[in-house]
Amino acid sequence: MHRLLLAASLAAALGLPAAAATTTPSVLLVVSSEGRAEGTTISRPGFEMDELAMAWLTLRANGLQVQIASPAGGAVVADRHNPRDDHVAAFLADADGVRQLQQTRRTQDVQPGEHAAIFLIGGKGAMFDLPRDTALLGLLAAHRGVLAAVCHGPAALLNVKTPDGRPLVAGRRMTGFSDEEERLFGKKWAKQYPFWLETRARELGAQWEEAPLMMPKLVVDGPLVTGQNPFSTTLVAEAIVRQLGRTPQPRTPHRDEASMQLVTRWLAGEQVAVRAALAAEPKRYNTDLIAMLGYYQAEAAIDDAARRQALAVMELAAPHMAHARFRLGLAQAYAQLAQPQKAREVLMALLAAEPANAEARAALAQLAG
Structure with missing residues (x-):
């Protein structure tokens, strides 16, 4: 009896028929x-394959039914991705x-x-066809x-638009790919x-929120x-699981997520523990990704x-990243924050490995001047 009452309450909260709550909830990607x-x-x-894979795997691991739809239907083409990434490989192994x-x-x-839920997957293509798909817009308005x-x-x-003609996002807290x-x-x-x-969300009156560049939010x-x-995908998927009245199952984070x-x-200040974790399981983490994140945040x-x-x-990635472009960016960051000695050390080490690197020589001369 208690389960039936809980199911009915959940259905009412989501605006679903009571009978729908007694079956396994379905999510449309x-x-x-x-x-x-x-x-x-x-x-x-x-579309972004990384996002689709992480969403699919997380929702299915929590016992939800999942269907995939697109404006045109049929086969769809993903943007560039690495099929060897653990989450993508796991999705591609799912028949x-x-x-679908x-x-x-x-x-x-x-x-x-x-x-019970509709989940819009990103990727640059989504900027073109999703906003103009009248069938999708009608489905979202009626959901x-x-x-x-x-x-x-x-x-x-x-x-x-809402039934009274206002933008759905007006006055609502939201995020997305930032300017x-x-x-x-x-x-x-x-x-x-x-x-x-x-820009458009703010114009429509949304309460826009964002994390620093490419951090999960x-x-x-x-x-x-x-x-x-993309790094926010599993957070969204697990939030859907909670919204549907379930507790997300414990799982091992994917490599990029970890x-x-x-x-x-x-x-957050856990330097000692993080260094130990990275030293103990270096293959568990994507140090190229960490290096790229810091490099572009600096830019x-x-x-x-x-x-x-x-x-x-x-600095977290530095012991594991010898790429010249990264080392030049690291030296520049030190110089911009008035740490010239550390900048020199980075550039000298780079020149020891690549004596002909003209950019490193120019940067070192600029520091000397």
């Missing part, structure tokens, strides 16, 4: 149909997931009320359950977007769940506080 590939060349950006990706449902064939999106996925939410992230990583496609997420505002970037957790701990930094955080991330 929506991906872009925009992607085009010519051999190994991506000629038109598609049901691969089958080759046979996605058309959004116009999905009926309101079929799913009475959990609405979730990550990275560029919230683009569709910005074109959804700062777009300036660094948007490259040529961002120039073609109909809008940039952060989850925002939950009632049944609206949004994540800032790496971002390590950075978070490092910045985007507009004040010393941001530079200090970026430098801290770079």
Whole structure:
């Protein structure tokens, strides 16, 4: 009896028929149909495979049914990704997931009320077709359950209106791929977007929130769940699980996810424990990712506080990263924060390994001058 009452209460809270709560909840993952590939060349950006894989694996591990849909239906093309990454490889080994990706449902064939949650997956392609898919916009407007999106996925939410004609996101707390992230990583496609997420969301009256560049960020505002970037995907997926009345199952974080957790701990002051963890299991973490994160945070930094955080991330990766571009960035960060001796040490070590590196010599001469 108590379980039936709980199920009925959950159904009422989500706006679902009471009978739906007695079955396994279903989540609809929506991906872009925009992607085009010519051999190994991506000629038109598609959905983000890393996000789809992490969302699928997390939701399925928690016993939820998952379906995949797209504006055009049928097979869809992902943007560039590494099929050897642990989360992507695990998804590609899932026969049901691969089958659904080759046979996605058309959004116009999905009926309101079929799913307890809708999760909009990002990727640059999502900026083009999701916001103009009238079937998807109608489905989102009629949905009475959990609405979730990550990275560029919230683009569709910005074109959804409430019954009284107001933007769905007006006055709502949310996040997504930030303008700062777009300036660094948007490259040529961002120039073609109909809008940039952060700018448009603010114009519509959303209460925009964001973490530092490419750090995980989850925002939950009632049944609206949004994540800032690919590294926020599992946070969004587990928030959906909680919204549907379940407790996320314990799991081992994926390699990239574990790496971002390590950075978070490092910045929180757990240097000794983080160094020990990295030394004990170096293959457990993606030090290239950590190095890239610090490097780009330093490039985007507009004040010393941001530079200090970026430098801290770079210092975590430094013992494991010998790439010349990274070492030059590390030296520059030291110099900008008035630590010339450390900058010299980095540059001298780089020149010892690469005597012909002209950029390192120029940087060293600039420090001397």
